[in-house]
Structures are given as C-alpha cells and as structure tokens.
Amino acid sequence: MLQKLRLAVVGLGRVSKSHLPAVRELADIMDLAALVTRDEGKLRQEANQWEGVKTYTSYDDAISDPDIDAFLLLLPHDMHAEYSIKALQAGKHVLVEKPMAMNVQEAKEMVEAAKANNVTLMIGQSRRFYKPVMESIRQVREKAIGDLININALLLAHMDKPAADWWKDESKIGGFIIPLWGSHILDYIQWAYGRAPQSVYAQGHSNNPNWTGEDEVAISLNFGEGRMANVLMSFNAGSRPTDEAGLTGQRIWSTQNSIYDRYLIGSNGLLHLKDEYELRLNGELLEACESTFSNFRWQLEEFADAIREEREPLASGREMIQVMKIMDGCFESMRTGQVVQL
Template identity: 30%
Template structure:
C-alpha cells in the first residue's frame, strides 16, 4: 500500500477512498443504519392521539424543543378582529402565525381601504370584511366563533354587547371598559346571551409571569412581604385617543398602570382591602389636559402584603416588577412588554449574594392568550381571565382615583379565598407552571 501523505490522501479518488476507509472507524461509521439510509425509527419520532412527538436531540442539561402540533385549520376557531390600529396590526394579527387553535377569519374596521389591504395580506376573504355600522351581520357568518375587540376603551362595551347578541364569544382588550358600569353591562350581556367573555390579560398566560406566581405562592423564598412595579413610557403629544378622557376613561393608570395592579392581584391571589394614591397633571403639557400623567398607588392585602405601583406617560420606558420575600427577591425586568421578558432572582449564597437570570423561549403573547381562550371554549369552561377579572380591576381603579382625589385611605370589602375572579387554568395548555 502506498504511503499516505496529504497529496496522496486528497489528490486522487483512490487516495480519498483510502483515507475515508481509515477515518471512518474512528468516527463510528460502522454503526448500523436503517435499510433506507435514514436514522433508526425511534429517532424519527412517534405519533399518538393526533400529535407528533420527537425525541430530544440534546442532553437533559440543554434546551430541547417540541413539535408545535397545531390543530388542522378546519378545526381552529375563527376570529374576527375588530379595530385595525397599531396593536392589532403590529402584534395581534401577526400572532395568528404562531397560534395553534385559532385562525383569522374576519376583519372589522371603519376604514374600508385599510381593511381590504390587511385582508389581502392575511388571506381574509372580502365577504368577511365588516364596517362598524354593519357589524351585527356577523350573526350570520359561521366562520366567526370569537370576536377580538381592539378598540378605544369607551367602545368596548358597545361592541361586546353587540357581539354577544350575535351569539359570538368575546375576547376584549384591557382595560375592560371606560367605567365600572360599562364593565358590568358587558358581563351581564354575555351571561344573558350564554357566550363566554375573556379579558385579554396576555401576561397571565406567559411562562415568565406564571413562574413569578409560582415562586410567590410556593414561598420559595419565604413569605412575600412587598411587591413593587413601574410601567411607564413617554407618549407623543399628538392628541391620540388615550389622551381623551371620554374615549380612554383615564390616562396612564388604566392603560399601563393596570398591568401593575393586575400583577399584584394574580401574584398574591388576593384582593386589596386598603388603597392610597397620588396623581400628577402637568399644567402646561397638552397631553394631560384631560387625563393623568403619573399615577402612584399603594395596595394593602389581607395577608399583610403591601404593593406599590407607578404608571406614567411622560418618562422614558421603564417596565419592571419585583417581589420582595423573606430570604430573597425575584421579578421581571422588563416585565410588561411584548417580548424580552427576563426573570431575575437574588438570594444569599454562602457568604455571597447570588443573582440568577432566566430567559424563556420567545413566543407571541397574543398567540398564547388566544389559544388559551380556545382551549377554555373547547372544554366548555370559564376562561382563566373572565369578565369578572376585568370588572374587579375596574372597581379597584375607581378606588385609586377616589384616593388620589383626596379620599385618603380608601377601604374595600374583605374578599376571602384566592383567585375568586379567575376561571380554571385550561388543561389543554399543560401545567400552570412551566417545567
């Protein structure tokens, strides 16, 4: 046999074959292969109950994905999106691309040209385009199971009630309405029509916030003593509807402060018994002629936990949540945005202080909430965040405004039990707390 050198090994076909012959045993090329030349069957996955399961490609110490297993299109619930503003176009409608149990089937808009363009982009047939005036015709469209309302707050009640009368289930953006009375009318209308109402508290369905809930409820670091949250942004002075009280119901509190308030409630599972608050209305700023800028509020819960929240429309984006417990603190920063939510945990580690950071696989929060609603509907159960959840937040915000207006300490009725305004966690989504 000729001596193997770089030239003889790679310079000819014979040399290359000889080289491979020497190298292959070292690489384990003699391992048995399936007759077809593919991997063994066990490595190609399995099918059971209509789902594909794939074997892990990495050790347990690494992240392993899983097949998404969406429902076939014909079995997904059809959704009509009402309102084609920034939230709908930038986040909700793109979220259907990740959704497993719903599909976009109709659009409702006051601007027909915009609706036709968006319909063409996402394959919605023109027969499923509606104006606000002819919205009630959705009653006769079997392609629509759910109406997702993405309108200014003061329009939520009207379109929820009209959707309920048309026999359609309702997913409504937060805040639920502009007033407590409107929110109550939405609950009553859906109950009377025997349709489900879910408020789009998207963060309650994310693994990041579910992990915070679990750390608090399990007392992983002892009893929770205090929770603090800030959710603020610097809005343009362009007269947008959020700066008009008749359309928004308020300023930063119902828009972004609501996230802090709702987080305090779902982390503890409790309802507050006392509230104090302050608000600012900068006199020379056109943004705050009708609504508040900064809202600062403190809630005290029956267990003794106190929570401090701040919202604003006039400072650079800041969105964090921190839970202070006896032997450590944990929270999210950012906490309330649409992506990049990051969990941090601080505790004692020997003679040092340990800071852990966890990031979860990015997923559309809107896909997760819509799939959760679909799972509840398929199971015939109340949604996890039903109308009662939104109504309670509306009542608490009314108390915050009362306290800020000079009401001092505003007391609320004692509510016993945990999660009294929430429905069950949809079993189809797997365990409530991510593994």
Template identity: 80%
Template sequence: MLQKLRLAVVGLGRVSKSHLPAVRELAHKMDLVALVTRDEGKLRQEAEQWEGVKTYTSYDDAVNDPDIDAFLLLLPHDLHAEYSIKALRAGKHVLVEKPMAMNVKEAEDMALAAIENGVTLMVGQSRRFFSPVMESIKKVRANEIGGLININALLLAHMNKPAADWWKDESKIGGFIIPLWGSHILDYIVWAYDKMPISVYAQGHSNNPNWSGEDEVAISLNFGEGQMANVLMSFNAGVRPADEEGLTGKRIWSTQNSIYERYLIGTNGMMQLKDEYELLLNGEKQAECERTNANFTWQLEEFADAIREGREPLASGREIIRVMKVIDACFESMRTHQVVPIQP
C-alpha cells in the same frame, strides 16, 4: 378532528399589528373569517393579506353573521362594554383588549352577559403570558419566598405624543397611564396576591398638554394582614423633542428601553421581574425569554383552548372585574385625595 374556531377581528388600529400575526400563527386552531372596521382603506389593505376573508364596515352585520364564532375586539376603551355585550348576547365568544371597560359597572354587565348566554369572555391582559411572569406566579403559590408581604412596581417611560388620537380624549381612554399600563401592573399585583386589596390611596397628575389624563402616578395598596403593594409610573422620564427633527436628549420609551421592574418581597426571600423577560430569585436567574410578541399568540391560544375545553380562561371577565374595582378606587382616591376602601 376538532373544528377550528371561526374568528373575526374588530378594529385595525395600532394594536392589531400585534394581534394579527398571532392569528396567523394559530392557523391550526382558528380561521380568520372576517375583518371589521369603518375605515374602508385599512379594511381593503388588510383583507388582501388573508385568503377568503369577509369584510364588514358594520359591526352589527358582523355580529349577525352565523359563520363567526368569536370576536377579537381591538377598540377604544369606551367601546369595550357596548361591543362586547352586543356580541355576547348574540352567542359569540369575546376576547377584548385591556382595560376590560371604563368602570366596574360596565365590567360587571359584560361578565353577566357572558354568563347568561353561556359564552366565553376573556380580557387581553397580554403581559401575563410571558414565561418568566408565569413562573413568578408559580413560585409565589409555592411559597418559594415565604409569604408574600409586598410588591413594588416601577415604570419609567417617556411619551411626548399619544400613539393614537383617541388617547388624547379622557372620555374615550378613561384616564391615561392607568388604563394604558397600570391595568397590566395592577392585574399582576391582584393576580399574585389572589385577593382584593382592602383600600387604595392614589395620587396622579397630568403634565403634558398633548393629552388630558394622568401621566404621573403613585398608588399604594393595602391588602391587610401586613401585605401591601406600591406602584410608581411615569410617562415623563425623558427629554421632550426640541423640534420636529430630533430630541434634546435621550428618550426612554417602549418595552425595549423603558425602566420596568417589579420586586416581590416575601417573609423569606425576594423575586425580581425585569420587564416581562427575566425573573430572578434572591439574585439568581430563574427564567428568561426573548423580547418578542409571542405573548399575544399564547394569549389567543388560551382563548381558543378555553372555548374548546369548555372552561374559564385565564384572565376571564369574571376575574378581571377585580382589577376594574382597583382602577375605579384609584381614580376616586385621586379625585377625593382620600384613602378609598374596596369591597371584596
């Protein structure tokens, strides 16, 4: 019988509520051996739910624990590189939440640390792991819509206040809508084309005083050879609350009621992804899945299986460097108001 992966979870904030059930569901493949957070109250509360789990308020102490094989890092974006590299250099495998890092230099340092220490680095591009999304990529690779020539992505959602205080600070989050949701959309586009765009033009603005980063964005990607992609994202698509008690009108938010569509146009057909839950090919339904958090389970299982099998995981650190290059180019274009070329 193969030894179970001994996992530590670092960070018990909002997103941990999606990851920890996945850890429990994969109990046949891994053991949660440690929880790590500086918040002692959260630490005690969560530890009560797990038998025999160690608790740490010091990340350095956890990194030095020989009973830990791998870390699941659920931290503010500005800590991703520092915490990942520290674990990787200690010979631990790392699954880090998206976006991979604050910039491509940090991402490259992370990937290099994984290579130099012979360990696995995977990035939590969790929205890859829905069956309709996977099926869409298979159909692109099989040329079922002919050659891919355009991807149009639309996200309309409403957020009035950030879900976490650190989201307000651009120095911790690295922007706003681009790292929060654009990192998923841009990852899908680069994954589908399986190559880098040759240039990017982006516009972005911040309209809400509750944060400093961009909440309205338009991105145009040129892949050359007649191939392109366009992304429109808004966190302003709804009516703001009139007071603390209620709303002045309908509010759009969450994957349950946002408008999230992707259209993949080929030389001989079109596919449509409705959120991550439904795929249509030339108007006919091809795949559908329930609106659950099962993608976090599939993602974590891919991490564990890749380690066990000694292979590179889907959404490995080396692969997601491509996404970080595109994100960096978006912010440079927004700053300079120019088309920004991207090196392969």
C-alpha cells in the same frame, strides 16, 4: 365540540399589528373569518393579506354572521363594553383588549351578558403571557420566597405625543397611564396575591398638554395582615423633543426605552421581574425569554383552548371585575385625596 375557531377581528388600529400575526401563527386551531372596521381603506389593505376573509364596515352585520364564532375587539376603551355585550348577546365568544371597560359597572354588565348566553369572555391582559411572568406566579404559589408581603412596581417611560388620537380624550380612554399600563400592573399584583386588596390610596397628575389624563401616578394598595403593594408610574421620564411619533426610540413598551421592574418581597426571599423578559430569585437568574416572544399568540391560544375545553380562561371577565374595582378606586382616591375602601 368546536374544532377550529372562526374568529373576527374588530378594529385595525395600532394594536392590531400585534394581534393579527398571532392569528396567522395559530392557523392550525383557528381561521380569520372576518375583518371589521369603518375604515374601508384599512379594510381592503388588510384583507388583501388573507385568503377568503370576509369584510364588514358594519359591526351589527358582522355579529349577525353565523359563520363567526368569536370576536377579538381592538377598540377605544369607551367602546369595549357596548361592543362586547352586543357580541355576547349574539352568542359569540369575546376577547377584548384591556382595560376591560371604563368602570366596574360596565364590567359587571359584560360578565352578566357572557353568563346569560353561556359564552366565554376574556380580557387581553397580554403581559401575563410571558414565561418569566408565569414562572414568577408559580414561585409565589410554591412559597419560594415564603409568604408574599409586598410588591413594588416601577415604570419610568417617556411619551411626548399619544400613539393614537383618541388617547388625547380622557372620556374615550378613561384616564391615561392607569388604563394604558396600570391595568397590567394592577392585574399582576392582584394575580400574585390571589385576592383583592382592602383599600387603595392614589395620587395622579397630568403634566403634558398633549392629553388630558394622568401621566404621573403613585398607588398604594393594602391587602390586610401586613400585606401591601406600591406602584410608581411616569410617562415623563425623558427629555423633549422626541422622534416624529412622539416616542423615545421606536416604542416605549420595550426595556430599551423604559425602566419596568417589579420586586416581590416575601418573608424569606425576593423575586425580581425585569420587564417581562427576566426573572431572578434572590439575585439568581431563574427564567428568561427573548423580547420577541409572542405573548399575543399564547394569549389567543388560551382563548381558543378555553372555548374548546368549556372552561374559564386566564384573565376571564369575572376575574377582571376586581381589577376594574381597583382602577375605579384609584380615580376616586385621586379626586378626593382619601383612602378608598374596596
């Protein structure tokens, strides 16, 4: 049985600043074995913060290292499948940032590689790992609101400039607001229902010349038997100019600078998730956590525990194939203007 996970982190961009502190917090169950990036400056700077960490500018060299058990992949979306499959085929466990891949075909190939090599594949659906979010799922399963019949999700945020250069390129990001934030919302909706939707209808438009992908989206999901879900997302909910980073305030991902709500309507009650930090049942506060809650630590701990216990993790690759099907369906519906059967 694996005692202490030897982890390599690949990619030292913006999102690594959320993941690396979680690695340090979990020093009792894992070691940071290696850092991998082509940027030698970033590599040296980050390596100086860790004791005994290996450094690689070559990914192929890293996956050949027998002292690495698992990879945490923090890469542009169009690299997720290729880099995951290489590691999985080398017998390494993989936690890859969301969205899982660029399309469902890539996602299936990733799952097949994990299965063939008897290793764990987990997707970084980090917004699952908050106490109010987990509690909302438990309440649904226990039918605290009766039978779930509708979910309405609303995101209103403002972004003027992309936080990373590769976000500008639709061929690298696979869209815009759908992979960046919709991947979280669509994952939550399917998780809450516990089954896949039957069809999807989506409208999407790009209004900002600073990127090519969609920044206004409306999505309607049909789960059959009178069950549905609706998603409205905007990255234009604010006025220009913004700060130098192109964001309203410091980050768009916080309740201070966005409106992010999910309403779960049941046959006998209502659950309201305000961001990930507050859950109310029929208006009464049920669960809350601080905005500084380390969901990335909880996510990484789940990854390590699943490997050690030889079980499927939450947000496994197999589970996320269906989210990729929904996302593919959204883009097909946007292209054709038709309802897409899933």
